[in-house]
Amino acid sequence: MSEGIKQKAFAWLDERFDLQPLVNMMDHKKVPIHSHTIWYYMGGVTLFLFMVQVFTGILLLLYYRPGEESAYESMQFILTDVKFGWLFRNVHAWSANLMIFFAFTHMFSVIFTRAFLKPRELTWVSGFLMLLLAMFFGFSGYLLPWNELAYFATKVGTDIVGAVPLIGEKLKIIIRGGEDVTGATLSRFFGIHVAVLPALTTILLGFHLLMVSRQGISEPREFSKLPAEKKHYMPFFPHFVMRDGLLWLIINIIVLSLAVFYPWDLGLKADALASAPMGIKPEWYFMFMFQTLKEIPPHIWFMEGETVGILVFGVAALLWMALPFAKFRGKTIVESKWINILALISLTYMVVLTIIGYL
Amino acid sequence: MKFGRREFINSLLGIGGIGGLASIFYPVAQFLIPPENNEPHVSSLKVGAVSDFPINSSKIIRFGRIPIILIRQDQDTFKALAATCTHLDCIVQYSKERKQIICACHNGVYDLSGKNVSGPPPKPLDVYTVSIIDDQVLITEEKGMA
Amino acid sequence: MKLTSIYIRILVGLIGIGIMSPRILMAEEELNTCVSCHVENDLMPQDYIMEDVHQHSGLSCAGCHGGDPTAEDMDESMSPDKGYIGIPAYKDTPAFCGKCHSKIEFMRVYQPRIPTDQEDQYHTSMHGKKLLAGDQGVAQCSSCHTSHAILPAKDTRSSVHPYNIPATCDRCHGDSELMAARGRKTDQFSDYAKSVHGTALLEKGDTGAPACNDCHGNHGAAPPGAESVSHICGSCHLNNIEFFKTSKMGQSFESADYHSCEQCHGNHAIMKPSDEFLNVHESSLCLECHSDGDEGYLVAESMYTDIKDTDSLYQAAQLHLLDIQIKGMNDVDIAYLLKESKQNLIQLRTMVHTFDADQVAEKAVEGKGLSSQAIELAGDEIHEFNRRRVGFGIATLAFVLLALAVYFKIRQIDSQESNPSNEL
Secondary structure: OHHHHHHHEEEEEHHHOOOOHHHHHHHEEEEEEEEOOOHHHHHHHHHHHHHHHHHHHHHHHHHOOOOOOOHHHHHHHHHHHOOOOHHHHHHHHHHHHHHHHHHHHHHHHHHOOOOOOOOHHHHHHHHHHHHHHHHHHHHHHHHHOEHHHHHHHHHHHHHHHHOOOOOHHHHHHHOOOOOOOOHHHHHHHHHHHHHHHHHHHHHHHHHHHHHHHHOOOOOOOOHOOOOOOEEEEEEEEHHHHHHHHHHHHHHHHHHHHHHHHOOOOOOOOOOOOOOOOOOOOOOOHHHHHHHHHHOOOEEEOEEEEEHHHHHHHHHHHHHHHHHHEEEEEEEOOOOOOOOHHHHHHHHHHHHHHHHHHHH | OOOOOOHHHHHHHHHHHHHHHHHHHHHHHHHHOOOOOOOOOOOEEEEEEHHHHHOEEEEEEOOEEEEEEEEEEOOOEEEEEEEEOOOOOOOEEEEOOOOOOEOOOOOOOEEOOEEEEEOOOOOOOOOEEEEEEEEEOOOOOOOOOO | OOHHHHHHHHHHHHHHHHHOHHHHHHOOOOOOOOHHHHOOOOOOOOOOOOOOOHHHOOHHHHHOOOOOOOOOOOHHHOOOOOOOOOOOOHHHHHHHHHHHHHOOHHHHOOOOOOOOOOOHHHOOOOOHHHHHOOOOOOOOHHHHHHOOOOOOOOOOOOOOOOHHHHHHHHHHHHHHOOOOOOOOOOOHHHHHHOOHHHHHHHHOOOOOOOOHHHHOOOOOOOOOOOHHHHHHOOOHHHHHHHHHOOHHHHHHHHHHHHHHHHHHOOOOOOOOOOOOOOOOOOOOOOHHHHOOHHHHHHHHHHHHHHHHHHHHHHHHHHHHHHHHHHHHHOOHHHHEEEEEHHHHHHHHHHHHHOOOOOHHHHHHHHHHHHHHHHHHOOOOHHHHHHHHHHHHHHHHHHHHHHOOOOOOOHHHHHHHOOOOOOOO
């Protein structure tokens, strides 16, 4: 009975949208099985957390009111008067952090398994851009509750922008919507957080997913060298999807637990005249950059240390993005051991500086 | 039909699925229902029937986070003013004999329109609008007040 | 060329205005030879400022000093025949100013509501009496108001604006030579400046706090007698004096001829009162008359404990409130209760002046009740904060069930395959 209805419905849709090729594609899609298969799930988890962000973000939007005199108050309202407001706020905050964590994990796993090489250069570029967007998401979203910590963190963060050579000061004023962090900054960050970034991310995400499904899942070099009878695959549907689902459920439980047992403080309302609270720290994913800028000597050669740091990070980001196009000593990257060393050094650097930042 | 392993797993999937969906949709539905005071910030407040307030008397009323002094001057004149003295932090009171508002801390005096008449207060008291609708006293924040 | 010459002319004109500005200010009068001559010879009064209130009202030099400002010749313009007075003698200054300031017919032309009793009041003051007796060092009008930089008392630049009065009085009262000759101390200003009133006025800019004249009077300045101190303090500290007067203590003070408020709080150096005043175990003001175990000692002891307890409970409740606010829980009711609790503390500390341990105890119970209620509410909020975990438990159960089901399903699918894999 129900099978009959299903078939009829499919036939009806297929007639109009020509779904059969899609179904065939899904049926033929397969995921290689090897010792690094676990890394294939990282992108999916990031996607899941992004969906959680969209969902909880839209819910929060129902009650949140940007503005110097209303942002903190509306957050207070969400946390105290709106039923389950605390839940969605905390899920939103935790899921954001986990999303960035998994995006980083995804990125490094792609590097180590060489999944970013031809023909997936543009998938890599779009992914890296999305990671940057995710960090902007975090930075802009952090200010929205308009509490003391957020206020001063944003002040420090935007001050760093001011050190960009030539255009820094102008850029800082544009970002802040004025000389200082004020209600104008809040309006700006709100717009960026709920309109600009989601739009850009959606475009990039669409492209990213389209590429993944067009090009299939990449096989590590060791795996593709194996003789055909030794290569094992599992069908994408339902095997991989089910596993994905299981992992998403587990992540979901983790996010919920964090939201319940480690809720985020609302803090005290931002007060421009109050002195900065002790130990202003950026969010953890900015820590390695923040710490670097702190460690750099104030003057290097003829430039300010901070400016040098920013330039170095800017160039590094560009190079990182261009990694799939690079060649080392005439050899393609696949042959080169350098890439692993480079990635390891970067990762170690980030981890070590983050740890120093928190000590 | 035999209830085997497959059926067990399917029903577990069903129960878990329904439970999971419920634990998402219940909070969402609750979240969507607007709370009773549907504004983050109290901007108007019903304080009771006209007859609850005797003529030439006052009452300190809580308006959101701030105390307000509601004074009934005569049959149909009500005044509502912020009750925190503008000098330091004391709560003002209405003097029936003098028909003035006084702050006992440093003898600040305000008239019934909230103007600081004598003593230390540097500023008038904030004024709230009182309207009487269907014999009910309603206090509203004036436009432009923070 | 033409343009340049115009610019030069404008420039020259501007420089001219700069030099001759006093003259420009008196544009109404055709000619003022006082100013032109005094400016030329650099003989303008040292304290002269252009904003001077008399100058602004169109009163020129001759308005006070007499003479003829239109006469070119000095002998003529400064001739007594033309009513020239010159600088009035020190002792004649009150009458000199009073010529106009004591005449309402004259003054109301400028300021219809201005009082004209300053001169009369002055003669009732200690300054006025001594001046009449021939003391050439006491204050007269210009000592406080200046001679040529007179501004209305409401103007913050004025020497007699509340902000500046303490310093103005201190010009003489801090002069040890002047005061020693009259057997007076000079520590009033330094005492005042560190007092609760002084810091409020001078540091916080609270014009509600009394300056010298608010207790001593302005034109009729005299030290308040023992009798009037309570009235003066009571004019702001209403309840304190009311409680005190009706207390047993107030009555004994009166019969012993003590200076009510001043006896404990001092005069110029009145400090922010501390609960420690009552702490008979350490050092208390009460111990100056009372001793261990007598009735007053016991009353102080009881009041001190009540206030301390109420206060510490209030402080504890404040900490709870902060915790609730930072956690982002509902703080509205707690914050309001603490507002009430703070009012109670203020009242409680005022009530000390009843010197009635029972009344204070009663009030303290009320205050402690408010604070405990706030603490209780804070506890409820924390409880609510934790209660969220129950709902979480139920949801987690559902998700764990689902996860298990998915896991079994995966196992099931895998086992059906010809090539099973346990990889996940």
